[in-house]
Amino acid sequence: MGGEFSRTVTRDGQGGGAKPGRDHNGQTLCCWMAGGGVKAGTVYGATDEFGGRSVENRMHIHDLHATWLHLLGFDHTKLTYDYNGRSFRLTDNFGEVAKDLIA
Numbered sequence: 001m002g003g004e005f006s007r008t009v010t011r012d013g014q015g016g017g018a019k020p021g022r023d024h025n026g027q028t029l030c031c032w033m034a035g036g037g038v039k040a041g042t043v044y045g046a047t048d049e050f051g052g053r054s055v056e057n058r059m060h061i062h063d064l065h066a067t068w069l070h071l072l073g074f075d076h077t078k079l080t081y082d083y084n085g086r087s088f089r090l091t092d093n094f095g096e097v098a099k100d101l102i103a
Contacts, residue, residue: 002031009052028054031064037071039103059098066095070102 006029007022028047034040046056069076069090076095080087089095 001033003029005029009050025052027052033101037103039101042101044098044101057100060094062091062095063098066091067098067101070097 006025006027008025009022011022028051044057045054045059047053048055066076069079076091076097077089079091080089082088
């Protein structure tokens with residue numbers, strides 16, 4: 001379970017109106033995983049003391065996708081699609097399985 005972005009820990013600069021809020025935060029997000037080969041009770045990564053920026057075990061989205069595909073039984077390096085005469089990987093030319101998350 002996760003989202004496509006996180007929220008900042010402080011109110012945004014445009015929040016003085018009737019609906020103040022928090023802006024998008026591309027520096028950190030969290031994802032909750034359970035079952036299907038995920039190591040139980042594992043916390044992977046950490047943020048700064050304010051929760052505004054990832055500082056430990058940062059993971060690129062390609063790594064997260066590679067890990068999910070591995071947990072589903074796919075080798076992400078062989079999972080490709082053809083477009084415009086070229087073969088593309090779903091995880092682009094990147095993506096490493098986060099082995100610390102695998103049971």
